[in-house]
Amino acid sequence: MDFTADSLLSRAAHELSPRADELVHDVVQCLRREVPELWDEPDIARMTGENVAEHVRALLFGIAHDVEPRRIHLPAADAERARRLAQHGKPVTTLLRAVRLAQGLILDKLLEELPLLTSDAETISGAARKLITLATEYTDRTSERGVLAFQDERDRQVQWRLSVVNEASMRVGTTLDIVRTAQELADLATECLADAVTVDLLDTPSGDEPSALGTRMLRRAAQRSVTDGFPETTCLEANSGEPLVRPEQLHRYPDGSPQAQVLVTGQPSRHHPAPSTSMLLIPLCARGTTLGVAQFLRHRPDAYGDEDLLLAQEIAARAAVAVDNARRYTHARATALALQRSLLPRGTPEQSAVEVASRYLPAAAQLGVGGDWYDVIPLSGARVALVVGDVVGHGIQAAATMGRLRTAVRTLADLDLPPDELLTHLDDVVIRLSGEVSAEATVETDTEAAGDLGATCLYAVYDPVAGCCTLARAGHVPPVVMTRDGTASILELPAGPPLGVGGLPFETVEIDLPGGSLIALYTDGLVEALDHDVEAGITRLCQALAQPSTSLEASCDAIFEALLPAERPHDDVALLLARTHVLGDRQVATWDVDADPAEVARARACVCEQLSTWGLEELVFTTELVVSELVTNAIRYGRPPIQLRLIHDRTLMCEVADAGSTTPHLRRARVFDEGGRGLFLVAQLAERWGTRHARRGKTVWAECGLGAPDLFSEAEALGLDSLPGAL
Known part of the structure; x- marks a missing residue:
């Protein structure tokens, strides 16, 4: 039979078509060996097998019926397989290698059929050339379509991945929780x-x-x-x-x-x-x-x-x-919260001047721990100091600064300084600390430590004998006072500059606080919020404070509930409530003393009589010694007027005031010295002693514990045959 190149090629395709399944099997086996990555994923493996069968049948049909390569129908799933390869991260070369291998195997099978149909070498050569041209065009078309689908999916995957990563940057890590x-x-x-x-x-x-x-x-x-x-x-x-x-x-x-x-x-x-x-x-x-x-x-x-x-x-x-x-x-x-809580008072010290209750609440977690603090410090003469302060900033630096300032306040309070003088010294402390922090920030490039330190403070001293309170503030929010009739109002005080400014004075105000009055000291986190200003917050505090309450603890809870949001506040909150008590005439005895040495004996006699009235006969000997020395020193070295006062509270307090400014000093007398032992004896016999200065004059005081044992044996151990100071 005579063939043309076209008819021979068509005949070869017809002869091979019944064995299409066998050809598909051979192609699949070849791809499994040469392109194993096509078979890693079950869905791609299934689609690859289906695509091979569709391609073999389409190509044989097109050749058998002399269809132009560009008109041979390509499998619809071909592009989907390319997209799946892209989705699974397979390289595009996997697709191209598979197409070339399949093309070569199908081409070989068709070329093997040509010599079986004719022996005309020229016709076989012509048919082979046409077959190669047709297969190449078909392969190029298939590859181009697959690469375009692969790249489109690849680009889509890249854009989608970038969008997911971008969304992750916005949605993951929105808080510090x-x-x-x-x-x-x-x-x-x-x-x-x-x-x-x-x-x-x-x-x-x-x-x-x-x-x-x-x-x-x-x-x-x-x-x-x-x-x-x-x-x-x-x-x-x-x-x-x-x-x-x-x-x-x-x-x-x-x-x-x-x-x-x-x-x-x-x-x-x-x-x-x-x-x-x-x-x-x-x-x-x-x-x-x-x-x-x-x-x-x-x-x-x-x-x-x-x-x-x-x-x-x-x-x-x-x-x-x-x-x-x-x-x-x-x-x-x-760490900062533990540091701050360790620096805040763990309990209220024993004292009779005021009944106190306090609260501290750190700010919301994302803001960090602040530097708010409060303190209750017993002073001489049954007085008590009430302190509240706020360090600017948050974090460990603020908590550490708060601790240093609280320690400084306690140290200065032990000197019995008036509130305005104490704040002046505290201002110097803040300025020095600010200089240290700035130097550390320069050396260590510590962004948290960078910047000037700042703080506010309110310092109040309540005297239960006089029933009055002396206050001064350094840029702090004013206190609120509620009198016994239930009226709560803001206590107007000169604001004073914040601590750390330097060079500006602080002013002291003295007010009467009868027994049963209530004073509230707090930080601005209690009264300042995003939905209202400080003035509105203080007004709400006055209203909450005026509500009836069973105890100070209940009042603290009611104030927090009325003023603070359900979630953590935007700033630290410290609150200190103090209800005042007054020591009446039955607990205080006062005598004026003339600047005459003979007054020492009279003073001792008055003291003995008063101690008998109070039922403190066991303290007569110790108190006589202390009073003798203090009165004698005031007469010898002080200036009139001189006053002796006894206060019967948790301890027995002896105070001698005079108009002189000379501060007595404790020293150890030498063997042959005739004097110099008085204050040494006072220090040995009293639990505490000291000196406090007023605007005019000073007061030397000593505290003796109640229920102390008989100290005659101790007097003998000290070598006392008579009462020192007796003239």
């Missing part, structure tokens, strides 16, 4: 990458060697599933045979498990724990520290590919940094 950050990661991942997600964080992620990480306890920080309630059917532990882990539960992965290996190596991994189930294990690492592991589970035929793994790593890396920031912040805040 560790659990919420982990949950944000789980929520985002279930929307775009997984059917179920768990996030486990090492319970104490810092300070351990990497080799020990796999056996460490983890806490389930977050979990999320596309189905409600995170049931066992979608839970990772259920698929792996492990016990179900609940939120916040501590657990440990078995040694050698994939999760433990990821924690140890810090490398991600892919797994297939069950049919049609794919899992990604991604370590959460930040700043060289492994914080935990995130697990992504997919219940679908399409398993996780390289692109999925890369995306999971990117969003997990961002989440890890956010978790690490939250962890570091939580540690710093806990």
Whole structure:
């Protein structure tokens, strides 16, 4: 039979068509050997087999019926297979190699048929040339279509991945809360990458060697599933045979498990724990520290590919940094809060001048601990100092500065300085601290320490004998006073400059505070909020303070409930309530003393009589010694008028006031000295003693404990045969 090149080629295609299944099988086997990556994913493997069959039949049909290559119908799923390859991160060369190998195998089979149909070499050569041209055009068309579909999907995947990463940067790490950050990661991942997600964080992620990480306890920080309630059917532990882990539960992965290996190596991994189930294990690492592991589970035929793994790593890396920031912040805040609480008063010191109640509430977590503080300091003469202050800023620096200022206030209070003088000295302390902090910030480039220090303070001294209170403030919010009739009002005081300004004076105001009055000292965090100014807040404080209450503790709770939001306030809050008491005539005895040495004996006699009236006969000997020395010194070295006062409170207080400004000093007398032993004896016999200065004159005081034992034996040990100071 005579053939043309076209008819010979058509005849060869007709002869090969019945053996199309055999040809498809040969092509598939060739691709399995040469392009094994096509068979890694079940969905791509299935589509590849279907595509091979469609391509073989389409090409044989087109050649048999002399259809132009550009008109041969390409399989509709061909482009979808290319997109799937792109989705699974396969390179485009995989697609092109598969097309070329399939083309070569089909071409060889057709070329083998030509000599079987004719022996005309010229006709066979012509048919072969036409076949090569046709196959090349078909292959180019198939490859071009596949590459375009592959690139379109690739571009779409890149854009989608960038959008997911961008969304992760906005949605993950919105707060400095560790659990919420982990949950944000789980929520985002279930929307775009997984059917179920768990996030486990090492319970104490810092300070351990990497080799020990796999056996460490983890806490389930977050979990999320596309189905409600995170049931066992979608839970990772259920698929792996492990016990179900609940939120916040501590657990440990078995040694050698994939999760433990990821924690140890810090490398991600892919797994297939069950049919049609794919899992990604991604370590959460930040700043060289492994914080935990995130697990992504997919219940679908399409398993996780390289692109999925890369995306999971990117969003997990961002989440890890956010978790690490939250962890570091939580540690710093806990340290600052512990420091601040350790520096605040642990309890109220024993004193009778006022009944007190206090509260301290740190600011919201994202703002950090501030430098608010309060204090109650017993002073001589049954007086008490009430202090409240606020250091500018937040964090450990503010808490540490608060501690230093509180210590400075206590030290200055021991000197019995008037409130305005105390604030002047405290102002100098803040200026020095500011200089130190600025120097440290310059050397260490510490951004937290940079900037000038600033603080406000209110210092009040209440005298229960006189029933009056002396106050001064340094830029602090004014106190609120409620009288016994239930009227609460702002106590107008000169504002004074904030501490740290320097060179400006502070002013003192003295007010009467009868017994039963209530004074409230607080920081601005109590009365200042986003929805109202300080004045409105103080008005609300006055209203809350005026409400009936069963106790000061209940008043503190009522004030917090009325003025503060349900969540943590935007600034630290310190509140100190003090109800005043007055020591009446039955607890205080006063005598004027002439500047005559003979008055010492009269003073002793008055003291003995008064102690008998109070039922304190056991203190007669000690008190006579103390009074004798103090009165004698006032007569010899002081200036009239001289006054002796006894105060019977928790202790017995002896005070001698005169108009002189000379401060007595304790010294140890030499063997042959005739004097110089008086204050030494006072210091030995009294629990405390000291000197306080007023605008004019001074007061030397000593406190003796009540119920003290008979001290005649101690007097003998000191070598006292008679009462010192008796003239």
